[in-house]
Amino acid sequence: MTKKIFRLYPPPFEYMELEGLYLKLHLHRLGTPESPFVYANFLTSLDGRIALEDSNGQTYLPKSLTTPDDFRLFLELECQADCLITHGGYLRSVEQKRLGNILQIGVTDNTRDLALWRREQGLSAQPAIVVASASLDFPMSPSIKEHGQACYIATGERADPVKLAYWREQGYEVILAGKGGMVEGDVLTRKLGELGYRSIYLIAGPHMLDTMVREGRLGRLFQTITHQLMGGEAFRTLLPGPELGPFGHLKLLSLYYDPASPLGAGQWFAQFESNFA
Numbered sequence: 032m033t034k035k036i037f038r039l040y041p042p043p044f045e046y047m048e049l050e051g052l053y054l055k056l057h058l059h060r061l062g063t064p065e066s067p068f069v070y071a072n073f074l075t076s077l078d079g080r081i082a083l084e085d086s087n088g089q090t091y092l093p094k095s096l097t098t099p100d101d102f103r104l105f106l107e108l109e110c111q112a113d114c115l116i117t118h119g120g121y122l123r124s125v126e127q128k129r130l131g132n133i134l135q136i137g138v139t140d141n142t143r144d145l146a147l148w149r150r151e152q153g154l155s156a157q158p159a160i161v162v163a164s165a166s167l168d169f170p171m172s173p174s175i176k177e178h179g180q181a182c183y184i185a186t187g188e189r190a191d192p193v194k195l196a197y198w199r200e201q202g203y204e205v206i207l208a209g210k211g212g213m214v215e216g217d218v219l220t221r222k223l224g225e226l227g228y229r230s231i232y233l234i235a236g237p238h239m240l241d242t243m244v245r246e247g248r249l250g251r252l253f254q255t256i257t258h259q260l261m262g263g264e265a266f267r268t269l270l271p272g273p274e275l276g277p278f279g280h281l282k283l284l285s286l287y288y289d290p291a292s293p294l295g296a297g298q299w300f301a302q303f304e305s306n307f308a
């Protein structure tokens with residue numbers, strides 16, 4: 032039997048299996064090509080940290096923010112996507128072995144059930160990948176080709192034409208999704224819909240979350256809140272942009288409580304719906 036956690040909301044209060052909790056949501060059925068469903072997942076401390084910065088200015092994800100249970104739920108969310116949005120910074124970190132590869136689903140012994148679930152749901156074996164990048168300076172992960180995944184590069188219209196030509200020569204479709212150097216959430220979502228994608232999981236960082244929320248494109252935010260006050264003078268939080276106003280007002284859809292981890296503290300698994308997407 033797998034681990035059980037408490038459902039605090041919606042009522043009734045219940046003791047539930049963690050595995051399968053998010054698969055039941057069927058997020059892949061919520062979007063259409065006309066209006067793709069975009070969702071994101073973040074881990075935070077009680078004082079709102081998603082990452083800390085070391086003395087060299089390098090950001091990192093503190094180990095105390097992550098647990099195997101949270102990772103299982105992350106994979107269940109990934110499993111429901113027909114398209115993942117990552118970014119150039121992530122591919123640089125994978126190449127430098129600072130982060131692990133999370134671009135494929137169900138390829139390890141303990142996650143084969145997720146590959147089967149996708150098949151049963153009529154989803155492609157692996158989701159398409161979008162790499163958002165303003166610099167266009169990143170190494171492409173060989174794992175994407177190895178798994179036959181469609182792969183797009185998203186950037187702004189002011190991107191360096193030499194680098195654009197380089198990626199096109201390598202056979203990648205480039206999506207120009209923004210008037211400046213940066214990708215804009217609204218344009219990117221619309222263009223991915225035109226390509227036929229319906230469920231889009233944002234596995235990028237705070238800047239992509241910011242543009243999706245600000246432009247009313249984020250459908251759901253999943254947030255794991257670990258019960259720790261983290262501190263740390265230099266840190267990252269969910270949204271780097273200016274004050275957001277009503278676009279940032281969310282409605283709680285579900286709240287689960289794991290009293291035992293990480294490290295004897297607890298964590299909440301929260302799911303919020305946006306009023307605007």
Ligand SMILES: NC(=O)c1ccc[n+]([C@@H]2O[C@H](COP(=O)([O-])OP(=O)(O)OC[C@H]3O[C@@H](n4cnc5c(N)ncnc54)[C@H](OP(=O)(O)O)[C@@H]3O)[C@@H](O)[C@H]2O)c1
Nearest residue numbers: 073074081082090091118119120164165166214236237238
């Ligand atoms: N706790 C969590 O759940 C969580 C989640 C995500 C990240 N993190 C951590 O938070 C820290 C900061 O995250 P991050 O590195 O992802 O920060 P970020 O500043 O959001 O993204 C970094 C890179 O993504 C690309 N990018 C982002 N938004 C873009 C846009 N609108 N248009 C074009 N390119 C865009 C850029 O790549 P180019 O430089 O190639 O232009 C940029 O350098 C990291 O330590 C990360 O591990 C934590």
